[in-house]
Amino acid sequence: MAFSTRFKPYVRQYRQTNLTRMVLVKFVRRYFPELHGFCARSGHALALLAYERLPGGWYGLTMEYVANAVLVTKYRRISKYFEQWKIDLHRLVAKFHDAGWHQGNCTCRP
Template identity: 30%
Template sequence: MVLEVAFMFKALKIALDDLEEFYHRLITPEAKVNRNQLLFPYYNNVRIEETIYKLTYVTKLEGRNIFQATMNIDTESSRDVVVKFTKRYSEDCHRACYHLRISPELLACEKLSGGWYVVVMEFLKNHTTLFSLAQKNLLALTMWPSIEDAVRKMHRTGFVHGDLRLPNIMWALDGSIKIIDFDWAGKDSQVTYPPLLNRESNIPWHDGVRFGVNITTKHDWHLLTTQFCNALGVKEFVRLHV
């Protein structure tokens, strides 16, 4: 009996030695970490319908929590996108505007933990914000009819924007207009202005604008036309059209 137990322990030791040698020969794969991505948000996969696409961040864009990224379509192709993180967003208004071809394509709008939303949309390569054009003295009065038409189309769907400043409208050489930044957007006279509204800056808000007040088309037109006129140094021409 003692001899049998001794043989059993001997066999067990041989087996353990063999296992130890086997695992020492294994090469532990190093985790592939793209150090460049450590500077960007953790969110790197987006679900569109039933497919999950990988996001690779490229750079941070102007504004809070907005990034340019590439979305891998397959192993050979990718698409440039904008990824935005926000506490509030009107998916319905954005999709309505895209249907009218006056906004970039909305690819995904997903609610995250902590009350945040992540928005993934088309990256507009050929468009420039009206603010950027104004900074370069390239904003022109001839652009106004296209701008006015785009805003009227949005309003006819029953939506208001709430933040129609020059940085949130984009223009291309072909004359096409794209409205962006639908954080405050919603149904006319139903959606309200958020808290912490910046009233101290030089933004020409309508006198009735404040936290909790319903956003109206009148507010949209006042903000847009005032900024547009100020950028061009005119006061009356644009306002005759709204």
């Protein structure tokens, strides 16, 4: 498994596997897997492959890796997408409201 530090300087190899597929490993303090799954099924998040609560209150997440993705901070014409992203975000929030989720019950797990 190859790891790149081009995105974040603190990325390190966590575990060697026999897989030929690239994955993204992320560590977060708070996480709401149901919301992530909902967003992924709606096409608004990477597919979650696995997650686990780790010692010290952290979560380890493994997601699909998109090799041809461009960081939004590196894309020169990003501003042309702002209005569409705003519309998409409002639609996504409406979808999880329709599913019975609201800000109060979508809180991240500590």
